[in-house]
Amino acid sequence: MWKKSEQEVTPPAPVKNVTPTSKAGSKKACIGAGLTLKGELSGNEDVIIEGRVEGKVTLKGHSVIIEKSGRVDADIFASTIHVAGEVHGDLHGTAQVVLLETGHLEGNIHAKGVTIESGAQFKGTVDMETVAVAPQPTSRPQSANEQKTNGSAHAPNAH
Amino acid sequence: MRLGLPWRRSSPSPPTPPFASQAPATKKLISSNALEHVATRLEDVSPCTILDLGPPISENLAFYARYGAKITVADFYRFYRPLRGTSLERASTRASLLDELVPHNASTRFDLVMAWDLLNYLSLDEIAWLMDGMSDLCSTGALMFAIVTGSGDMPETPSSYSILDAQTLLSETRASRVRPSPNHSEHALARVTPRLRVDRRFQLRNATAEFLFNFR
Numbered sequence: 001m002w003k004k005s006e007q008e009v010t011p012p013a014p015v016k017n018v019t020p021t022s023k024a025g026s027k028k029a030c031i032g033a034g035l036t037l038k039g040e041l042s043g044n045e046d047v048i049i050e051g052r053v054e055g056k057v058t059l060k061g062h063s064v065i066i067e068k069s070g071r072v073d074a075d076i077f078a079s080t081i082h083v084a085g086e087v088h089g090d091l092h093g094t095a096q097v098v099l100l101e102t103g104h105l106e107g108n109i110h111a112k113g114v115t116i117e118s119g120a121q122f123k124g125t126v127d128m129e130t131v132a133v134a135p136q137p138t139s140r141p142q143s144a145n146e147q148k149t150n151g152s153a154h155a156p157n158a159h
Numbered sequence: 160m161r162l163g164l165p166w167r168r169s170s171p172s173p174p175t176p177p178f179a180s181q182a183p184a185t186k187k188l189i190s191s192n193a194l195e196h197v198a199t200r201l202e203d204v205s206p207c208t209i210l211d212l213g214p215p216i217s218e219n220l221a222f223y224a225r226y227g228a229k230i231t232v233a234d235f236y237r238f239y240r241p242l243r244g245t246s247l248e249r250a251s252t253r254a255s256l257l258d259e260l261v262p263h264n265a266s267t268r269f270d271l272v273m274a275w276d277l278l279n280y281l282s283l284d285e286i287a288w289l290m291d292g293m294s295d296l297c298s299t300g301a302l303m304f305a306i307v308t309g310s311g312d313m314p315e316t317p318s319s320y321s322i323l324d325a326q327t328l329l330s331e332t333r334a335s336r337v338r339p340s341p342n343h344s345e346h347a348l349a350r351v352t353p354r355l356r357v358d359r360r361f362q363l364r365n366a367t368a369e370f371l372f373n374f375r
Contacts, residue, residue: 099215108262114217114220115217116215116216116217116220117217118184118216118319118331120214120215121214121215121234121237122214122215122232122234123232123233123234123238123262124231124232124262125229125230125231125232125262126220126224126230126231126232127229127230128220128224128230
């Protein structure tokens, strides 16, 4: 199913329902909290990551869930990606990327939909599908508390 | 689809402590006069390249994405706070710190910077350093939105702001403690940020003001 170049032998920990699970009935694999996987992880089923993954994760058409205990140093390609743990890498979600409250991401997000819960940590760029927007009224009479300032008077040392 | 700015991690970031206490959030609706000018900028510059210096907020990403903007989120204060105390005297240190804190590449030129209430939590020296560095990352005429508290107390850590629409913000504060506002005056800010000019100022309640700055 996956290519594993290195794997410690601690048995996987039971899956906890911390993050949303994928659609009922679909197969799910689990990288348990005691496991470290270095190399490329690819395949045709959903994966829950509770341990550590370094390298590249490619699960196109499937979901990846990084649990709170999970740590990933890899670019991830999948349909939906839920992050409750820590990720250093780019997330490519063809459907959606969800950064949960405990999630920590340093990397870029490429997805049609991005959801970020309050408290999540993120540093990087977001590339979202452009959504058509109805023109909003953006011009209205200057309000009473607006003070249009003369900028040059405030910055005599411009260079 | 708009292409985001590629940014690679250069080095592991320092561990960040829990950012805010688990106090229940205090939420407040803010009627904003500056946001419509931000929306106008998003409409006029296509695609608009945005740097959001606040925490990542889904509503804000959706708002920016409606305009096809290129979005960069830095969550500046959270990542800067553990590094505070780093000497900013050496130019090389200043530059490398900015590289670490603000995702960008050599061709990055931001058109819009959302600073939110960050300036309240930086000293004037830190503001001078940040804005000087930001000037090199922003296009001429780039707009920066900031909320500045003029007096009294303010939350111990920055609030998060969600854009509900082009006239309304929802502020969310989780800090349970308050601290005195630094009371940065417009004159003091102008003195330490010579590469910025104040374009508009909108006075809100509680001695707080929304500022729109232009990068020269």
